[in-house]
Amino acid sequence: MAASRGTLRTVPMASGAVWLYLRFAATHFRAQMQYPGALALQIIGSALFTAIEFAGVWALLNRFGNVRGWELAEVAVLYGLVMVGFSAAEATGRGFDTFHRQVRGGGFDRVLLRPRHTVLQVAGADFAFHRAGRWLHGAAILVWGLCNAGIAWNPARVILLAETIAGVTVLFLGVFVAVAAVTFWTVQSLELFAIVSNGSVDAGSYPATVYRRFMRHFLFYLVPIGTVTYFPVAALLGRPDPLGTPPWFGWIAPAAAPLFLAAALLLWRLGTRHYSSTGS
Numbered sequence: 001m002a003a004s005r006g007t008l009r010t011v012p013m014a015s016g017a018v019w020l021y022l023r024f025a026a027t028h029f030r031a032q033m034q035y036p037g038a039l040a041l042q043i044i045g046s047a048l049f050t051a052i053e054f055a056g057v058w059a060l061l062n063r064f065g066n067v068r069g070w071e072l073a074e075v076a077v078l079y080g081l082v083m084v085g086f087s088a089a090e091a092t093g094r095g096f097d098t099f100h101r102q103v104r105g106g107g108f109d110r111v112l113l114r115p116r117h118t119v120l121q122v123a124g125a126d127f128a129f130h131r132a133g134r135w136l137h138g139a140a141i142l143v144w145g146l147c148n149a150g151i152a153w154n155p156a157r158v159i160l161l162a163e164t165i166a167g168v169t170v171l172f173l174g175v176f177v178a179v180a181a182v183t184f185w186t187v188q189s190l191e192l193f194a195i196v197s198n199g200s201v202d203a204g205s206y207p208a209t210v211y212r213r214f215m216r217h218f219l220f221y222l223v224p225i226g227t228v229t230y231f232p233v234a235a236l237l238g239r240p241d242p243l244g245t246p247p248w249f250g251w252i253a254p255a256a257a258p259l260f261l262a263a264a265l266l267l268w269r270l271g272t273r274h275y276s277s278t279g280s
Contacts, residue, residue: 080142
């Protein structure tokens with residue numbers, strides 16, 4: 001009975017947190033829409049940046065034909081998944097990118113005084129809606145790749161695709177949380193955010209077989225972008241894995257993303273306990 005009452009209390013708390021987060025998002029959206037022309041130019045610029053990046057991938061595949069047996073459409077599936085997940089996480093988790101300013105300026109003191117979870121408040125501190133351009137272009141590349149990769153579609157593969165997209169988004173949210181949590185000890189971001197997040201984007205856009213063993217271990221175990229993208233996409237395409245993993249592993253690999261996010265949240269919790277006010 002006590003456990004049941006605890007569950008009933010948790011449901012309205014969770015729904016209240018979601019509602020508050022949506023209120024944060026709506027407020028920031030209205031603020032950014034005060035300058036619609038600037039927002040539109042940022043969206044276009046974000047899309048063009050992704051187009052230029054993928055042009056490099058196209059040039060590579062056009063010159064060599066394939067990368068470790070992966071052709072352009074198959075690599076496009078990887079690239080599109082990473083871009084869709086990264087841009088969605090970046091748009092909704094922008095507050096963690098700028099979190100070092102709160103720590104250095106003492107703004108996190110106010111966060112601790114409010115009766116809401118610190119992760120919710122930091123996540124809702126900023127939104128990057130201009131990343132919609134990168135998301136849309138990444139989605140277009142993903143759709144093109146899926147239509148031209150010769151996938152034998154069935155309900156299971158549709159579910160796997162949805163799980164992989166969600167997994168990539170959750171994984172990058174975990175990366176943002178983990179890098180922000182390090183700021184509790186370093187006070188400054190030390191460019192770690194850009195190195196880890198952007199490096200994961202670049203590395204996850206190609207099949208893991210192109211990398212040496214130590215790099216694969218990093219992408220599979222430390223920041224498991226390779227686990228969440230390479231193995232599920234190989235299963236989606238029906239490709240055997242030359243690394244020797246069993247075929248069923250690709251169907252459960254997206255589960256690594258929530259596990260990584262849970263580890264990042266644990267690091268965040270340790271960081272909040274370590275935090276001491278700047279006194280400013």
